[in-house]
Amino acid sequence: MTRTSPAGTPSADAFHVYDTTLRDGAQREGISYSVSDKLAVASTLDALGVGFIEGGWPGALPKDTEFFQRAAEGELELRHSVLTAFGSTRRPGASVREDAQVAALLESRAPVVTLVAKSDSRHIEHALRTDVAENCAMVADTVRHLVEHGRRVFLDAEHFFDGYAHDPDTALRVLESAVHAGADLVCLCDTNGGQLPTGLARTVEEVVRRTGFRVGIHCQDDTGCAVANTLAAVQAGASHVQCTANGYGERAGNADLFSVIGNLETKLDIPVLPEGNLAELSRVSHALAEIANLAPDTHQAYVGTSTFAHKAGLHASAIKVDPELYNHIDPERVGNGMRVLVTEMAGRASLELKAAELGLDLSGSPDAVTGAVRRVKELEAHGWSFEGADASLELLLRRELAIAGGGDVREGKPETSVGASFGAPFELESYRVSLDHRPDGQVVSEVTVKLHVDGERVIATAEGNGPVNALDAALRAGLVPRLPWLDEVELVDYKVRILTDTSGTDAVTRVLVESRDDSLEWTTVGVHGNIVEASWYALRDAFAHKAIRRAGIGEVSLPGSG
Ligand SMILES: CC(=O)SCCNC(=O)CCNC(=O)[C@H](O)C(C)(C)COP(=O)(O)OP(=O)(O)OC[C@H]1O[C@@H](n2cnc3c(N)ncnc32)[C@H](O)[C@@H]1OP(=O)(O)O
Numbered sequence: 001m002t003r004t005s006p007a008g009t010p011s012a013d014a015f016h017v018y019d020t021t022l023r024d025g026a027q028r029e030g031i032s033y034s035v036s037d038k039l040a041v042a043s044t045l046d047a048l049g050v051g052f053i054e055g056g057w058p059g060a061l062p063k064d065t066e067f068f069q070r071a072a073e074g075e076l077e078l079r080h081s082v083l084t085a086f087g088s089t090r091r092p093g094a095s096v097r098e099d100a101q102v103a104a105l106l107e108s109r110a111p112v113v114t115l116v117a118k119s120d121s122r123h124i125e126h127a128l129r130t131d132v133a134e135n136c137a138m139v140a141d142t143v144r145h146l147v148e149h150g151r152r153v154f155l156d157a158e159h160f161f162d163g164y165a166h167d168p169d170t171a172l173r174v175l176e177s178a179v180h181a182g183a184d185l186v187c188l189c190d191t192n193g194g195q196l197p198t199g200l201a202r203t204v205e206e207v208v209r210r211t212g213f214r215v216g217i218h219c220q221d222d223t224g225c226a227v228a229n230t231l232a233a234v235q236a237g238a239s240h241v242q243c244t245a246n247g248y249g250e251r252a253g254n255a256d257l258f259s260v261i262g263n264l265e266t267k268l269d270i271p272v273l274p275e276g277n278l279a280e281l282s283r284v285s286h287a288l289a290e291i292a293n294l295a296p297d298t299h300q301a302y303v304g305t306s307t308f309a310h311k312a313g314l315h316a317s318a319i320k321v322d323p324e325l326y327n328h329i330d331p332e333r334v335g336n337g338m339r340v341l342v343t344e345m346a347g348r349a350s351l352e353l354k355a356a357e358l359g360l361d362l363s364g365s366p367d368a369v370t371g372a373v374r375r376v377k378e379l380e381a382h383g384w385s386f387e388g389a390d391a392s393l394e395l396l397l398r399r400e401l402a403i404a405g406g407g408d409v410r411e412g413k414p415e416t417s418v419g420a421s422f423g424a425p426f427e428l429e430s431y432r433v434s435l436d437h438r439p440d441g442q443v444v445s446e447v448t449v450k451l452h453v454d455g456e457r458v459i460a461t462a463e464g465n466g467p468v469n470a471l472d473a474a475l476r477a478g479l480v481p482r483l484p485w486l487d488e489v490e491l492v493d494y495k496v497r498i499l500t501d502t503s504g505t506d507a508v509t510r511v512l513v514e515s516r517d518d519s520l521e522w523t524t525v526g527v528h529g530n531i532v533e534a535s536w537y538a539l540r541d542a543f544a545h546k547a548i549r550r551a552g553i554g555e556v557s558l559p560g561s562g
């Protein structure tokens, strides 16, 4: 498909994606952008290629005034997007020329101004405490004033859908006042977010038919329908969509920019981004979450890291034949990727796909696949969880490959018979933990490990601020002098979860250990009724994974590999 304007309209301005992350997105509880943050958000959105970036409300918020000033002074160079300032119409009974808020909009030097106006007669009477005629005059005067000063004006008609249902004549009069005074378009706002798609689309279609105006849509997400409402409005004739990154916004938020763009581009065949930029969608979503200091939603449509992660065995078996059977689009189109999760819900296909993802070929080893499926299901029934611990899963798969190949995996030894376990370049004879509450109030843990490395018996002791820290230190003290490359393994994160509902057991502890070296991060898991023992399994696998990688795939010559 060529990247012309949608619906056969020749103008490049035919369809607007209008981002209001920096205004409505900033109205979300918990977000507080600095001016530098705002400049970074605007640059990122511009690089993605949205049509308009609403930078904020100059004159109302000092940070927004500064943002526009710094943008105008050259700190923001936009290649794709047009900067827009947001503000309200003049106050009732006052002159537009004397309205400080309106003056601030001009001083912002933004080429486009979006004015918010009341379009529900109840709001006009009760909130604004004026009448419809004055409200329309406020709209017309302000639009005309801005247009006379060379600005392009959009009108956000607040509470339009409730207003139109209550008093359609007034709602339409407000739109007419704006357009007759020179506004480019009227954006119908579902301000309290209470609409559902069918009714909203009916109203949009009726307004477009009755007025012939260019219509936009702005949906809050209070019914969870902001994206659906936005798309329904587009299908009913709206050609300007207001959205925010990741759906940030007042109360429940707004229509998510990334879901809307994903749907416009891939479902409605309305190209809205510069060629090639759709593949930036996931990266930009995560970058903007980072600037907002919020964790990305891992299940967010199109861009979440779990959004194309398949868990059920039946799904994996179909995906093995053709990934399109369970993916609504190729995830790479939006810069995302497919993953297969291996859990108790896995079947043979899930294991085969996951093994391939990890660089292991199980195609010639049906016994290894069967063994791995059985072992994963058994372990998960006892609290193990492999979906977040790929490194342990890889060890488990290698172990089953070794068994299928007739290798000796030392089934009898605890360090290789529990959990995933394969390829640790040492054997544990025992460890002992003590906890010392000292007279000065300090609490110190001490661990002594007895290990066998390369035929040598090694005893090492270390202290730590907790038993797991001391165990890690003691293992390193014993191992690093003999296996110096283990020193490259850095423990980055340690997560503990107490499980109370695992079948056939009392409460057990699941530990996830995240490790890294110069080239990789990997996660291992351990489960036991005792937290130190659970941590030992996870630490052992962390070291084993490093050893496996160091030895090279397919060239492992390690204890237990046969
Ligand atoms: C639907 C939306 O989300 S629109 C965006 C809303 N965003 C914000 O409100 C954030 C920024 N707001 C602010 O900083 C402040 O509210 C300001 C600077 C705009 C106004 O502050 P104040 O002058 O102290 O007024 P206050 O916030 O108490 O009330 C808003 C006033 O604007 C009036 N007003 C509301 N809508 C409009 C409108 N479309 N046109 C003109 N005036 C309006 C209200 O009637 C009220 O007037 P009053 O002071 O005579 O009662």
Ligand SMILES: CC(=O)C(=O)O
Pocket (backbone or CB within 6 Å): 024, 116, 156, 157, 158, 159, 189, 190, 191, 192, 218, 220
């Ligand atoms: C303008 C706007 O944010 C609203 O009506 O919800």
